Amino acid sequence: MGAAKHRKVFVANRGEIALRIIEACDRLGIETVLGVSAFDKDxxxxxxAGQTVVLGPSHASNSYLNVGAVTHAAIHTGCTALHPGYGFLSERVSLARACAENNLIFIGPRPEHLEVLGDKLSARRVAEAAGVPVSPGGATTSGQEALDLADQIGYPVLVKAAFGGGGRGMKLVHNADDLVAAWELAASEAQxxxxxxxxxxxxxxxxxKHIEVQILGDQHGNHIHLAERECSVQYRYQKMLEEAPCNALSESARNKLHGYALSLARQINYQSLGTIEFLYDVQRDAWCFLEVNPRVQVEHPVTESVTGIDLIREQILVAFGEPLSLRQQDVQISGHAIELRLTAQDAHRALMPSPGTLTRWRPAPLGGVRLDTHLYENYRFPPHYDALMAKIIAWGPDRNTALERLTLALHRLEIEGPRTNLALLQRLVNSQTVLENSVTTRWLEDALPQLMEEPS
Structure with missing residues (x-):
């Protein structure tokens, strides 16, 4: 990449994704500056990173979520671009605008795209305009409006926050008696x-089934998809296992899904890496649009594993104005990849956070297994941030081989200190439901108590 010598990227994140971005920049010959909280300075x-700047105290609101501190640090260290990673400020329109106002390249979508896609109602309208099916429903401004709409579409219904995610401001309601209270609680949580x-x-x-399509668009009107991932193994809307491709789809259903994703991306001339998420209604054999995540996803390594494409590299290059280096026919799927999220959560206590000092950390190096992590022995896992400790990704020529490699990696992993979900992950990869891929989005919530009683 010939023009890299005047490029310097500010990494506005932490943990494994910060490390992943730094490594991608290193391979491109781009200097990096990392913004950290006081807790993360070591x-x-x-x-x-090439350079590190302390943004503020340990609490994220005073550091990683402080738009002013982040942009000020990027400008005063001479950076030409800013990568927000995922979470924190990655979808914050105010950060993208602050970057534009200060001649910083935001390695992500344009501010107007963040704005329209950050509001799930406006994103639904974009999907409809692109000919993408959406689930029956709509906006409500009162409990009574919610009742009227639910009567039209039928129970059960979901009450969902128009902004944000992660299950906050989201309530499942089975009958009219509970709807108004759920609507008020969801609105309060969302606020x-x-x-x-x-x-x-x-x-x-x-x-x-929760199935998503990875897309990539440049500033020259080119758009491609990089196939799909299945993320149906979830607990309270938090993904735990992701894989690519989805072997539960027919080729006609897969082609239809990819077409929907590209139509939506082209509808707004999307420019960056992004993920378009869908629900596949197994009983109706029908797709419905869920949302767009306008950033790199936690689960991007499974797509990298089956395509051989460095998504962070591509994301950086298109942000700098370069045309896509790939055409659609260049994207070929090889084998199968599965990712598990190892977290500092106690599976015996409904996955409650479990911070603490990591007294032993010995992952086993294995062929076909990738580990994305920022951990080391004696690392003090903090209470301030997300519980993600590591992502374990296994590739195989087929799904069964990938699962076998994951099983081996999990059983050879030595970890002591905080309580983790390791035992749950070991049970997951041996579950008959996962082996058959008959998982749906509600399965783990129902199956968790029984899974934790089974021997690993």
Whole structure:
């Protein structure tokens, strides 16, 4: 990449994704500056970055979520671009605009795309305009409106916050008696979490698979998809196992899904890496649009594993104005990849966070297994941030081989200190439901108590 010598990227994140971005920049010959909280000043990403700047105290609101501190640090260290990773400020329109106002390249979508896609109601309208099916439902401004709409579309329904995610401001309602209270609680949670209490109501798909399509667009009107991932193994809307491709789809269903994703991306001339998420209604054999995540996803390594394409590299290059280096026919799927999220959570206590000092950390190096992590022995896992410790990704020529490699990696992993979900992951990969891929989005919530009683 000939023009890299005047490029310097500010990494506005932490943990394994910060390390992943730094490594991608290193391979491109781009200098990096990492913004950290006081807690993370000695972290592994801080040790690997070209330069480190402390943004503020340990609490994220005073550091990683402080738009002013982040942009000020990027400008005063001479950076030409900023990569927000995922989470934190990655979808914050105010950060993208602050970058534009200060001649910083935001390695992500344009501000107007973040704005329209950050509001799930406006994203639904974009999907409809692109000919992408959406679930029956719509906006509501009162409990009575929610009742009227639910009567039209039928129970059960989901009450959902228009902004944000992660299950906050989301309530499943089975009958009219509970709807008004659920609507009020969802609106209150949404206001507290996202600063906007707007909620909407849509049909709940009881027997659904969560399937998403990775897309990439440049500033020259080119768009491609990089196939799909299945993320149906979830607990309270938090993904735990992701894989690519989805072997539960027919080729006609897969082609239809990819077409929907590209239509939506082209509808707004999307420019960056992004993920378009869908629910597949198993009983109706029908797709419905869920949302767009306008950033790199936690689960991007499974797509990298089956395509051989470095997604972070491509994301950086298109942000700098370069045309896509790939055409659609260049994207070929090889084998199968599965990712598990190892977290500092106690599976015996409904996956409650479990911070603490990591007294032993010995992952086993294995062929076909990739480990994305920022951990090391004696690392103090903090209570301030997300519980993600590591992502374990296994590739194989087929799904069964990938699962076998994951099983071996999990059983050879030595970890002591915080309570983790390791035992649950070991049970997951041996579960008959996972082996058959008959998983739906509600399966793990129902199966968790029994899984934790089974021997690993």
């Amino acid at each position: 972290s592994l990403p801080a040790q690997r 507290a979490a996202f600063g906007d209490g707007t909620v909407f109501v849509e049909r709940f798909i009881a027997n659904a």
